[in-house]
Amino acid sequence: QVQLVESGGGLVQPGGSLRLSCAASGFTFRNYVMSWYRQAPGKERELVAVITSTGGSTNYGDSVKGRFTISRDNAKNTVYLQMNSLKPEDTAVYSCNARWIYSYWGRGTQVTVSS
Numbered sequence: 001q002v003q004l005v006e007s008g009g010g011l012v013q014p015g016g017s018l019r020l021s022c023a024a025s026g027f028t029f030r031n032y033v034m035s036w037y038r039q040a041p042g043k044e045r046e047l048v049a050v051i052t053s054t055g056g057s058t059n060y061g062d063s064v065k066g067r068f069t070i071s072r073d074n075a076k077n078t079v080y081l082q083m084n085s086l087k088p089e090d091t092a093v094y095s096c097n098a099r100w101i102y103s104y105w106g107r108g109t110q111v112t113v114s115s
Helices: none
Strands: 003-007 010-012 018-025 033-037 046-051 059-060 067-074 077-085 092-099 101-104 109-113
Touching: 003 092, 018 033, 018 092, 018 109, 033 067, 033 077, 046 067, 046 077, 059 067
Parallel strands: 010 109
Antiparallel strands: 003 018, 018 077, 033 046, 033 092, 046 059, 067 077, 092 101, 092 109
């Protein structure tokens, strides 16, 4: 059974940091490109960051460049998103996606940036 389970979300003040995790099971994680997406209420889903299967290359959405870092540990079947200098506009549900032959989605974790 394929599963992607996100964790690490919560309420944080502007300027703060959070680290999201996405634990994968049920498929060959090391073959898959992994991405983080987010969706705020009333807005389109937005690509936040993507990392290749080996972790050798990453890419980021313009709104998070220089603040967020995506990484993965293929031994632990986990992808991470380190989020620094958080802003209120980063508030959204963050979901991870695995893509290769198939595309899998997690259910998401809520991140709220507010004072």
